[in-house]
Amino acid sequence: MRICIFGAGAVGSHLAVRLALAGHDVSCVMRGPHLEAVKAGGLTLRVGGAEFKAKVKASDDPATLGAQDIVISTLKATGQSSLVTGLRPLLADDTAVVFAQNGIPWWYDLGLSPDHPPPPDLSFLDPGGRLRAAIPQQQIIGGVIFSSNEIVAPGTVANLSPDRNRLLVGECDDRATERIERLRTALKDALIDSPPVAQIRETIWSKLLTNMSMSVLCLLTGQTARAVRDEPALRDVIPHLLDEANAVAQSCCPQVKRVTRTGPAPDHKPSILQDYELGRAMEIDVLVRAPAAFARAAQLSTPMLDLLAGLAIQKARDKGLYQG
Helix, strand or coil: EEEECCCCHHHHHHHHHHHCCCCEEEECCCCCHHHHHHHHEEEEEEEECCCEECCCCCCCCCCCCCCEEEEEEEEHCCCCCCCHHCHHHHHEEEEEEEEEECCCCCCCCCCCCCCCCCCCCCCCHHHHHHHHCCCCCCHEEEEEEEEEEEEEECCEECCCCCCCCCCEEEEEEEEEHHHHHHHHHHHHCCCEECCCCCCCCHHHHHHHHHHHHHHHHHHHHHHCCHHHHHHHHHHHHHHHHHHHHHHHHHHHHHCCCCCCCCCCCCCCCHHHHHHHHCCCCHHHHHHHHHHHHHHCCCCCCCCCHHHHHHHHHHHHCCCCCCCC
């Protein structure tokens, strides 16, 4: 298949190498020194002590890459405005566009089943409705990615989660379709786990449970997830946070499994803290504001999440990393 990774940073570059080595015609939309290195010498993936090299087409101009069978956007929510014009030259009538991102996606209200509670106003996730005007609903595929990667040098990405690389995909109306099966097969052949998903929004909320509580707590403390989980001063705080987060998620998707403070915690900083420390625009809207809007719509009392949200927004604004 012709597959384009749009916004090939660390996560996208890992996917690109895996898919190219599995025999697909892979192209990448990327920029800066990473782009120049890939154009000159290809893309290198490090996994433990092993290295894998792949030749991929790479450009900062999507118009040079042609129409694709699948586009996988690995852009963060803060960078998705570039898709409005950038996607057009990549799309044929049947091109599928996979949105592999954190948090509540801009398309969340599209294709909802009648038994799903009406969502709150999420127009702030797509100001002016530009994305939904540019991308037809029938071409949208939801994606939830679990994979830890880092660009260690221009043209070289390291995979830090060799035993946990997954991209879960589903139609925005949850239909079982042939294109989802083809995509899942392509991912599995590329050593990216992609088990069946009955409801893509359940998967979105399952990951968001941790992001909207523990990840924001990491941002406020400047600590890794493991350090936060093991901090004695937070021992009584974390269960209350997760109780509130579980209530919000289950008000939308009762099938979502509750998250508790038991189980291992990764000893790394979540992306929202990494963005803050690196001075990058932060995903406050999809990880903080949108879940808070769902809580209000369900008339839930979430005082601890509200406090975290307010502190996170102020912290991001003070550094000029959030304008909302």
